Amino acid sequence: MEFAWNEAEEAYRAELREVIATLPGDWWDAYAPHGPSSPRLMEHARTFNARLAARDLIVRHWPREYGGQDASAWQQIIISEEMWSIGEPRSSLYLGANWAGPAIMKFGTAAQKQKWLRAIAGGELLWCQGFSEPEAGTDLSNMKTRAEPVEGGYLVNGSKIWTSYAARADVMFLLARVGGKGKGGVSCFLVPMDTHGIEVRPIPGVHSRWDFHEVFFTDAFLPADALLGEEAGGWTIVQTIIHYERIGAGRYEKARRGLDHVVGRLKERGVWDDPVVRADCAAALALVEAARLQTYLVIDGRAKDSDPGAETYLARFAMIQADHAVANLSSAYLPDLLVDGADGHLRSQFNSAITAGIAAGAAEVQLNMISGRHLGLPRGA
Numbered sequence: 527m528e529f530a531w532n533e534a535e536e537a538y539r540a541e542l543r544e545v546i547a548t549l550p551g552d553w554w555d556a557y558a559p560h561g562p563s564s565p566r567l568m569e570h571a572r573t574f575n576a577r578l579a580a581r582d583l584i585v586r587h588w589p590r591e592y593g594g595q596d597a598s599a600w601q602q603i604i605i606s607e608e609m610w611s612i613g614e615p616r617s618s619l620y621l622g623a624n625w626a627g628p629a630i631m632k633f634g635t636a637a638q639k640q641k642w643l644r645a646i647a648g649g650e651l652l653w654c655q656g657f658s659e660p661e662a663g664t665d666l667s668n669m670k671t672r673a674e675p676v677e678g679g680y681l682v683n684g685s686k687i688w689t690s691y692a693a694r695a696d697v698m699f700l701l702a703r704v705g706g707k708g709k710g711g712v713s714c715f716l717v718p719m720d721t722h723g724i725e726v727r728p729i730p731g732v733h734s735r736w737d738f739h740e741v742f743f744t745d746a747f748l749p750a751d752a753l754l755g756e757e758a759g760g761w762t763i764v765q766t767i768i769h770y771e772r773i774g775a776g777r778y779e780k781a782r783r784g785l786d787h788v789v790g791r792l793k794e795r796g797v798w799d800d801p802v803v804r805a806d807c808a809a810a811l812a813l814v815e816a817a818r819l820q821t822y823l824v825i826d827g828r829a830k831d832s833d834p835g836a837e838t839y840l841a842r843f844a845m846i847q848a849d850h851a852v853a854n855l856s857s858a859y860l861p862d863l864l865v866d867g868a869d870g871h872l873r874s875q876f877n878s879a880i881t882a883g884i885a886a887g888a889a890e891v892q893l894n895m896i897s898g899r900h901l902g903l904p905r906g907a
């Protein structure tokens with residue numbers, strides 16, 4: 527087995543780093559600490575994404591006909607590592623590149639592929655994800671937002687909550703119910719955010735003032751071609767998306783670079799010789815590298831076109847543990863550096879770790895999936 531990156535992969539990473547080198551000098555302090563949904567980062571992302579697109583760097587792993595270069599799935603994890611580890615300067619372009627795009631590729635009509643995939647590859651779109659509702663987070667199938675069929679399309683009524691990026695995104699990947707109960711009736715829509723009848727209200731969060739939103743739909747008309755896949759066939763699409771979404775962000779790499787930064791700070795403060803500090807850092811390093819290997823296992827399957835399995839949930843849970851372990855070091859040994867303006871790099875890692883066990887599926891839910899699908903334990907055991 528070959529564990530090293532090949533020449534093309536190394537060259538791709540080097541190209542990405544050339545574009546990363548164009549980020550503003552005060553990136554860590556002024557842009558990154560409040561996450562990829564902060565207004566300043568989102569605004570900058572439009573310039574940054576155009577630079578990536580100009581060098582065809584965004585979706586190298588996609589087929590050429592959709593704007594890619596037929597590269598392997600490994601190149602997708604390379605861009606995720608490089609971007610997420612520095613606070614995701616693409617902002618929510620990554621939602622399109624990681625999972626909305628693949629969903630459109632698999633379930634979209636020819637016209638939808640033409641319209642959306644080129645725009646993602648061209649770095650033109652910032653996305654948001656309209657899944658969660660007040661009574662439908664973990665239990666997503668309990669969603670109530672309705673899309674009522676009318677002449678020429680659908681009228682959407684209802685609301686979404688915790689929607690990241692919504693205030694500044696161009697398009698939402700929306701789940702709404704066209705009749706039915708539970709998983710039946712759930713349908714997927716691609717919705718421009720300037721659609722009449724959509725109202726976005728921010729919800730300040732502990733990790734970021736700008737991340738969360740409520741999104742209200744009041745008789746918002748969507749044309750028939752906004753529907754992705756079959757009417758009421760959205761649950762199959764959701765199942766596909768989840769595998770891409772859960773490990774789409776290179777969280778272990780952000781944790782790793784965060785850990786290196788923590789160690790640098792501890793050395794500066796002269797506490798690195800303390801055996802307890804070293805043991806804690808070593809334990810965090812073990813968790814970070816375990817998460818990396820679990821993720822690579824999933825990517826290896828993807829590169830070989832295997833069906834996704836329970837490994838995704840193992841990788842996701844491992845990433846959560848890695849994120850938490852590094853954030854715990856910051857709060858235990860360097861709490862004074864976590865205040866605004868003290869150390870943007872540390873703050874950025876800490877803030878994303880706060881939400882790691884909830885966003886993209888709660889940690890306990892990953893454990894449920896692992897117990898059932900990986901270990902084969904009976905439900906409720």
Ligand SMILES: Cc1cc2nc3c(=O)[nH]c(=O)nc-3n(C[C@H](O)[C@H](O)[C@H](O)COP(=O)(O)OP(=O)(O)OC[C@H]3O[C@@H](n4cnc5c(N)ncnc54)[C@H](O)[C@@H]3O)c2cc1C
Pocket residue numbers: 654655656657658659660661662663664665687688689690691737881884885886887888889890891894
């Ligand atoms: C930073 C962040 C960004 C987000 N961005 C988006 C977004 O862009 N779009 C979007 O649609 N949503 C988004 N969410 C929402 C997120 O998907 C939900 O918070 C998540 O699915 C959990 O749902 P909930 O908040 O309703 O909590 P609940 O489902 O009510 O869960 C609350 C607690 O109960 C536990 N629990 C629930 N059911 C079970 C079970 N069956 N077994 C064991 N434990 C259980 C959970 O683990 C959790 O600890 C975001 C959340 C965060 C934190």
